[in-house]
Amino acid sequence: MIETAERLKTVQEYYFSRKLREVRGLIAEGRPVINMGIGSPDLAPSSKVIDAVQNAILEDGAHQYQSYQGLPELRTAIASFYKNSFGVQADPATEILPLMGSKEGIMHISMAFLDKGDEVLVPNPGYPTYTSVTKLVEAVPVYYDLKEENGWFPDLDALEAKDLSKVKIMWVCYPHMPTGASATKEQFSQLIAFAKRNNILLVNDNPYSFVLNKNPQSILEIEGAKENCLELNSLSKTFNMAGWRVGFVLGSPEHISAILKVKSNMDSGMFYGIQKGAIAALQSTDDWYNSLNDVYEERRNLIFKLVDKLGCSFDSKAVGMFVWAKLPNTVSSAEAFIDDILYDKNIFITPGTIFGSNGEGYIRFSLCVTKEKIKEAIDRF
Incomplete structure (x- = not known):
């Protein structure tokens, strides 16, 4: 076999890639495994999104190569979406770049701004x-470090006391994954x-x-x-479009131009x-968000009961889908x-250690996970 690149020796296969293969093996053996590990929405996108895609595939040019910058619309x-949701003004021509999922953006940003030996602040x-x-x-x-006693927010004074001369990028993620802070x-x-x-280039994954x-x-x-921030966002969680791979990054024209080069x-x-489906999703009304959160709130209340069964504690005010x-x-x-x-119980839960020593x-x-499956998990205890 041809020897692999040295860089591959610095990383391992993604935890969920390995662990879900193990889970699939147990299911193949006939075990009734309930997967509570991964944040892959099991709900469907809105009917307007589906309709938009179905209609779009019949349009002229639909199956040709598309612009690297995405459709202007x-x-x-x-x-x-950013103006209505956050009050943020962004120039569609120069300050926004669609991505094939925000995970792609993490690689593109890193390749655009990091050289060998540069340092990166990672939560x-x-x-x-x-x-x-x-x-x-x-x-x-x-x-x-992010610690529960500090509300999962960094101690910036302690960080500033360190040598930061080689740091080029700092990753933050609020609302925070995995804690929900x-x-x-x-x-x-x-x-x-x-x-x-x-x-430092500050990147919020949002x-x-x-x-x-x-x-x-x-x-x-x-x-x-x-001036020194980028923000990544994604349609995966908010619009139940994880498998569609639609994300985007916003920032200054200079930063976006550098990412586009990569x-x-x-x-x-x-x-x-x-892209047409993504446009329809971004135009969703409050009814969409409210109905989605009604489902998740019912599920979360059931998860709280399961957590209590396991003798664990939790922050009921945390946000997000975990x-x-x-x-x-x-x-x-x-x-x-x-x-x-x-x-023992055929339930897969994610250990906190895959997110770091803390x-x-x-x-x-x-x-x-459906509420029926959560109730079944509770019953197994």
């Missing part, structure tokens, strides 16, 4: 892809000021704002944020019909705990 829809706990992409572009992840406008202002003082959250926010609401050399524009639960002090290993439940002592439940 998609960028306009994103701009309107602990946080989305594992921040670390793996940083390593794949031969930069160096530097973890900053939110940031205030004042905290966003603190993050932006910190990043400006230290010449796909969870509309799930069980009464106060959706964007870091770009803060005056002057575009993107245009790595893929072509997304399928025309998907429940982050603290294990009893008698449990020494989150991974051993969830494996015991997987093989995830030890916690587990995460997804709300992408």
Whole structure:
């Protein structure tokens, strides 16, 4: 076999890729596994989205290559969405770039701004892809602590006391995954000021704002944020379109232009019909968000009962499509705990450790499970 690139030795296969293969194996053996691990919405997009796609595939040019920057009307829809949702003004021509999912954006941003040996501030706990992409572009992840006692917000004074001269990017994610913590406008202002003082590109990953959250926010609401901030967003969670791979990034024309240089050399524009569906989704009314959150609230209340059964504690005010639960002090290993439940009760729950060392002592439940399955899981205990 041809020897693989050195960069592959710095990363492992994504946890859910490995673990879900194990879960599928158990299901193939006949085990009735209930998957509460991954945040892949099980609900359908709205009928307007489906109709838009069906109609679009019959249009002239629908099956040709599309613009690397996406349809102008998609960028306009994103701009309107941000204006209506957050009060953020963004130029559709220069400050918005559609992506094939925001995960793609993490790679594109990293390739656009990081050189070998550059450092990246990564939240602990946080989305594992921040670390793996940083390593794949031969930069160096530097973890900053998020702790429950600090509301899962970084200690910026402690960070500033460190040598930050090599740091180029700081990843943040509010509403936070996996904990469901939110940031205030004042905290966003603190993050932006910190990043400006230290010449750091601050990137907020923001796909969870509309799930069980009464106060959706964007870091770009803060005056002057575009000078050193980018924001990623996605249609996966809010509009039940995870498999469609539709995301976007907003920022200054200079930052967006740099990302486009990478993107245009790595893929072509997304399928025309998907873009038309995305436009319809972005034009959804409050009825859509309310009906979605009604379903998730009912599921979350049931998950709370299951968490109580396991002797765990949780923050009932957390937002997003997960429940982050603290294990009893008698449990020494989150991974051993969830494996015991997987093989004894046929229920898959995510261990907090896959999000970083500060995830030890916690587990995460997804709300992408029907209420009938959650009730069944409760009954198994």
